[in-house]
Amino acid sequence: MGKKRVTSFDVAKRAGVSRSVVSAVLNDTPGIGVGAETREAVLEAIRELNYHVDAGARSMKTGKSMTLAAFGDTRHPLFTRLLEGMQRECELSGYHILLCSPRHKGNANGRAELLELYHQRKIDGIVTLDHTSYGDLEWAAKIEAAGIPYVSVEGYAEVPGVYSVLADYSGSVETALNYLLREGSAQQPGPAYAEIYHGDSADNWAERNRRDAYTGWCKAHGLQPVIIQLDEQQGDWAGCLQQLAADNGRPYAPLLVNWSSAIPDLYRAAHKLGLRIGEEVRIMAADNTIQGHRLSLPSLSCVEIPYVSMGEEAVCCLLKQMNGVMEKEQADKIWLPAILRAGESA
Template structure:
């Protein structure tokens, strides 16, 4: 025979109060005032009896599971950082996170299961980490029809009516360029190195970065220069050699992804170039935590995925609580963070 489960009735009896008072203490029920001595008596009874709230019963009463789904590739370092922020905000709101991943990396299979989890009342809302060009209209329509509180991180940037938490990529480039050509540094026009995936389509994030670069150069009376480099890094040596053939000192180099920097460092080393002296480098993101992993340490601007996770949870909870009017717009933009290093 198992041990009899302790109930709220047992807590109320031990504390000498009604069950409604116990419920008010556990749930911070508005409109029911509980004095400090009474509250302490209830909490003491809970500790003595080792009482635990029946999550199933609470869910039936409130209609909430107190869980949010986080959908993304668990092998991706950015998803890990997003989860850090989600966990912080969920803990402060009494929520838990249910991890869900696509069946195959790079596609959206598995999202149908999120709908089932919501209809089964196992989750109260959904946060997905999407690639920057993601904007599946069918998925957005299903979410809207079901009335599911939902936020996409990085997705739906150009699709109105879907809540998104997005990084200000234009602002990140401006921050990087202002640091690269800060007072006291050579004012030679910077070159923008756009690393690309073979066969990948252009997306809003890369367009925003590129446009921000050309706009910044125009505003500062400098001629823009954009070079494209394959993500596999095979072209960095040729790129640096072309830049050195001008007979002048090398211009500062802004790279769109920090993940490309190790190959760039190796190419510079092969050519005898000293990072931070002969060649000043900065990255317009910090995907691989390059400021910690590179030597000399990389100067970069970091996309704030931890803060994006926090903001996504806040946005979902406001939707759940009928506070949509408190979300100023369906697109929430967060600024990048400057990480000053030795490379620039």
């Protein structure tokens, strides 16, 4: 038999007060004056009885569950970094996080459950980590119709009216290229750009922004852009490195790679060709998914997409929506700059 749960009635009886007084102490209810001696008696009864507030009852009274849903694949390293940022901001605001993962059951990849959780008052808002080409208009319409506070991280970049927290991919490429061509670096050809792709990934807005930023930067510096496209699974990295070789004894062109997930294969190819990374060939990545600045040797120079900060911003945006302080004319896209991580590879 389970132990009987202590209620506010038990606290009131122990303290010799009414339940409304107990409620006033717990919730700092305005307009109900509680003397210092009475307050202390209630708090002492709470400690003695080990009383805990019924979250369900409080939710019915306040209309808030004090819980936010975080929707994404827990196996993905970027989702765990997003959660780190969400947790930081939630701790400051007294909120908890409910993890929800895609289940691929034909219900919009598990998102229908999020709607049910909101209607059941189990969550107050939703943050989803989406791929950069995500822009499901049907899902956005359901969210709007239900009046659910919602933020997509990385999704809906080209869809107005949906709150999104996004990385400035154009700025990240410019930061990387400026670092490769920084003052004091060896005289060398202009940097080449290796674009890793799978399926239709080369056509999403993030990759277009990166590509356009690279060609625009080259044009501004009077350099000829060199774009090398490679399949993520079967990329010819040895051939890519050989394309960087120049005649007349000039050094190899530096290389910027869009995804750091390809760096281990690139390092292996350089080793087989006898090339010293950071000396004979300089390499940099336009993201840091694999934490290459710490885990690769030589340590990888990269520009890191700020997923921790994106998690913080997503929670802040949700809270503003819930508290009615998000102005109608306020931009629905929040852009965050990438972080330069200088390593030994460039």
